[in-house]
Amino acid sequence: MALVEVQVPDxxxxxEVTVIELMVKVGDTVKAEQSLITVESxxxxxxxxxxxxxxxxxxxxxxxxxxxxxxxxxxxxxxxxAAAPAVATAAAVSAPAPASAPVAAAPVAVAAxxxxxxxxxxxxxVPDxxxxxxxxxxxxxxxxxxTIKVEQSLITVESxxxxxxxxxxxxxxxxELKVKVGDTVNxxxxxxxxxxxxxAAAPVAVVAAPAASAAVASAPTAASTPVAAxxxAVAAPxxxxxxxxxxxxHASPSVRKFARELGVPxxxxxxxxxxxxxxxxxxxxxxxxxxxxxxxxxxxxxxxxASSGGDGAxxxxxxxxxxxxxxxxPIERKxxxxxxxxxxxxxxxxxxxxxxxxxxxxxxxxxLEAFRVSTNKENEKSGVKVTMLAFLIKACVAALKKxxxxxxxxxxxxxxxxxxxxxxxxxxxxxxxxxPVIRDCDKKGVLQISQEMGELAKxxxxxxxxxxxxxxxxxxxxxxxxxxxxxxxxxxNAPEVAILGVCKSTMEPVWDGKQxxxxxxxPLSLTWDHRVIDGAAAARFNAFLGQILSDFRRVLL
Ligand code: CAO
Numbered sequence: 001m002a003l004v005e006v007q008v009p010d011x012x013x014x015x016e017v018t019v020i021e022l023m024v025k026v027g028d029t030v031k032a033e034q035s036l037i038t039v040e041s042x043x044x045x046x047x048x049x050x051x052x053x054x055x056x057x058x059x060x061x062x063x064x065x066x067x068x069x070x071x072x073x074x075x076x077x078x079x080x081x082a083a084a085p086a087v088a089t090a091a092a093v094s095a096p097a098p099a100s101a102p103v104a105a106a107p108v109a110v111a112a113x114x115x116x117x118x119x120x121x122x123x124x125x126v127p128d129x130x131x132x133x134x135x136x137x138x139x140x141x142x143x144x145x146x147t148i149k150v151e152q153s154l155i156t157v158e159s160x161x162x163x164x165x166x167x168x169x170x171x172x173x174x175x176e177l178k179v180k181v182g183d184t185v186n187x188x189x190x191x192x193x194x195x196x197x198x199x200a201a202a203p204v205a206v207v208a209a210p211a212a213s214a215a216v217a218s219a220p221t222a223a224s225t226p227v228a229a230x231x232x233a234v235a236a237p238x239x240x241x242x243x244x245x246x247x248x249x250h251a252s253p254s255v256r257k258f259a260r261e262l263g264v265p266x267x268x269x270x271x272x273x274x275x276x277x278x279x280x281x282x283x284x285x286x287x288x289x290x291x292x293x294x295x296x297x298x299x300x301x302x303x304x305x306a307s308s309g310g311d312g313a314x315x316x317x318x319x320x321x322x323x324x325x326x327x328x329x330p331i332e333r334k335x336x337x338x339x340x341x342x343x344x345x346x347x348x349x350x351x352x353x354x355x356x357x358x359x360x361x362x363x364x365x366x367x368l369e370a371f372r373v374s375t376n377k378e379n380e381k382s383g384v385k386v387t388m389l390a391f392l393i394k395a396c397v398a399a400l401k402k403x404x405x406x407x408x409x410x411x412x413x414x415x416x417x418x419x420x421x422x423x424x425x426x427x428x429x430x431x432x433x434x435x436p437v438i439r440d441c442d443k444k445g446v447l448q449i450s451q452e453m454g455e456l457a458k459x460x461x462x463x464x465x466x467x468x469x470x471x472x473x474x475x476x477x478x479x480x481x482x483x484x485x486x487x488x489x490x491x492x493n494a495p496e497v498a499i500l501g502v503c504k505s506t507m508e509p510v511w512d513g514k515q516x517x518x519x520x521x522x523p524l525s526l527t528w529d530h531r532v533i534d535g536a537a538a539a540r541f542n543a544f545l546g547q548i549l550s551d552f553r554r555v556l557l
Contacts, residue, residue, distance in 0.1 A: 003076070003077055003078070005060075006050050006073045006074050006075070007071060008039075008069050009051075016068050017039035017040060017066070017067060018064060019038075019063055019064060019065045019066075020064075020252070020273065021279065022037055022061075022062075023036055024056050024059075024074070027055065029055050030050045031050070032053045035254065039067065045252055046161065047161050047252060047254060050076065053076075053078065055077045057076060058075040059073075121175060121193050122170045122193070124168050124170060124193070125190055129164065129187055136184050137183045138157065140154075141153050142155075142174055142192075146173070147173055148171060150170060152167060153166065153167050154168050154191060155191065158253045158257075168194070171194070173196045175192075250271055250277045251271070259278075264283050264286055269283055270286075340432040350492055350494045353494070354492050354531075355530040356491070356527050356529060357535065358527040359525070359526045360525050361523075361524045362523055362524065363546040363549040363550060364520070364549070365505055365521070365522045368388075368391055368550070384450055385450060385454070387450050387453065388502075389481070390446045390449040390453060391549070393425070393441050393449050396423060396475060396477060397421045397423065399541050399544050400474070402544060405533055406475060406533065407421065408497055410531060421440065422440065422473050423441045423473060424437045424470075424476035427456070436457065436459070436460050437470060438456065439472065473493065473496060475496055475499070475500070476493045477500045478490045478501045480504070484504045491527065497529040498526060498528040498529065498538075499526075500524060500545075502525075506521060507521075526538055526542050
């Protein structure tokens with residue numbers, strides 16, 4: 001078995017290119033022409049194929065390496081009679097190398113010459129793009145009316161081995177584009193018509209290398225452009241991967257093709273490769289995530305009922321009213337923040353899917369508030385302020401222990417009862433509603449809960465809550481007590497089955513059997529999932545909560 005060194009073939013004008021993807025590993029069996037690595041310059045990305053079939057014995061390049069024509073990519077133990085000689089230094093160059101093809105016309109020396117003036121409409125054609133036939137237009141970068149500079153990229157085309165931008169051979173105003181995304185183009189095809197041409201593309205002398213000479217020679221001869229365009233295509237086929245200017249996803253042509261075949265929106269795939277490059281594995285992982293329901297494409301999200309934008313079609317509802325608000329007065333449109341979008345979608349799902357009922361009640365907290373105020377006076381120096389919400393959390397834990405279905409979750413036809421009591425509390429933050437979670441509230445005192453609540457609320461407002469601080473709640477309290485209001489109907493935070501809403505306490509005349517007495521009354525609104533809890537249980541829960549709050553010693557019972 002002969003060992004063959006596979007080299008980088010003729011890659012045209014490119015002095016040095018960076019290895020951005022390794023597509024094979026030691027031990028792999030490769031076919032002749034199979035892509036081995038992907039390289040990129042700031043102008044193009046291309047795959048380097050194997051000149052020989054065999055088993056990969058040694059990789060001579062690593063990610064990030066700079067290589068050029070003649071660099072050894074890997075060593076293959078060649079198989080079959082067709083195996084190359086022991087050290088096949090010439091193999092790569094002579095191989096029918098797709099990678100070299102996009103730049104096959106590359107060994108082109110562009111020599112400046114005097115610019116010529118042109119006027120009137122000018123046709124821009126697809127220049128010599130090497131061996132490629134029927135390449136797909138994957139991006140159109142200009143539109144009619146745009147002022148185009150010489151060599152400005154007009155479209156991006158790609159084959160399964162390379163992508164490149166096709167530049168304009170002339171400057172002028174784009175009058176007409178003759179291609180659109182999805183079209184396939186070939187050398188000589190009419191791309192665009194420019195008008196008011198300022199100057200013709202720099203006339204060039206093309207010194208074609210042997211491999212390219214035929215293509216150049218056979219290039220269409222529309223007098224105005226082809227040679228210049230061919231040269232320009234080579235000189236500036238700028239697919240800028242990672243593309244700040246181009247905006248294309250950072251991926252090799254074959255990965256883009258793979259994504260297209262699967263219908264994966266590449267722009268939504270997160271790249272794990274070098275410099276965030278999207279690999280085939282990333283596309284696969286994205287597909288799996290979408291298929292398993294763990295992720296959604298933007299298109300799916302737009303169709304789903306969301307806090308806004310969703311049209312309700314998925315629910316068989318009539319379309320959301322579309323109103324041109326500007327017709328009625330001045331408007332300003334602002335995109336909603338990320339947190340609002342996420343919480344909005346969750347709230348909508350919970351509102352729609354849970355048969356929720358809300359019970360309202362009042363709790364007499366006269367004595368509790370007096371105790372809270374005196375405790376805070378005594379603890380003034382400690383810096384920890386005991387809040388009404390902390391007492392409410394403790395009271396709720398007692399009620400949840402007495403009525404455990406309120407601390408459960410639905411799992412199909414079963415109920416999961418949790419023997420821990422982690423309480424979430426709604427926090428109003430500049431970015432929107434967040435629900436930090438205080439763990440093991442059954443084991444903590446009111447002072448500790450107050451302190452943790454203060455810290456978590458601060459973190460929430462600063463947008464610093466970690467995922468672990470927002471998950472695992474068994475029950476949630478939403479307190480608007482510091483703001484005002486009487487009652488409201490909070491939405492259950494699924495998969496929990498109940499939530500307590502609390503509003504501002506007020507002094508009210510309460511009949512004690514003999515007379516009206518002033519009592520501090522706290523409005524409670526308990527929303528519960530009717531699949532799990534029934535009305536009587538909810539009324540009992542509220543009544544029990546009221547008893548505890550009116551005499552907190554009951555917590556100890
Ligand atoms: N009745 C009367 N006064 C109350 C009260 C109640 N139920 N609850 C709190 N207060 C008082 C407090 O005693 C405090 O007064 P002092 O400053 O005089 O001591 C004041 O209101 C402000 O309290 P607070 O809001 O800072 O503290 P908190 O512990 O009550 O609440 C937190 C903390 C994080 C829950 C709150 O800041 C918050 O974000 N609330 C909004 C929650 C929300 O948006 N819910 C809606 C969800 S559904 O969209």
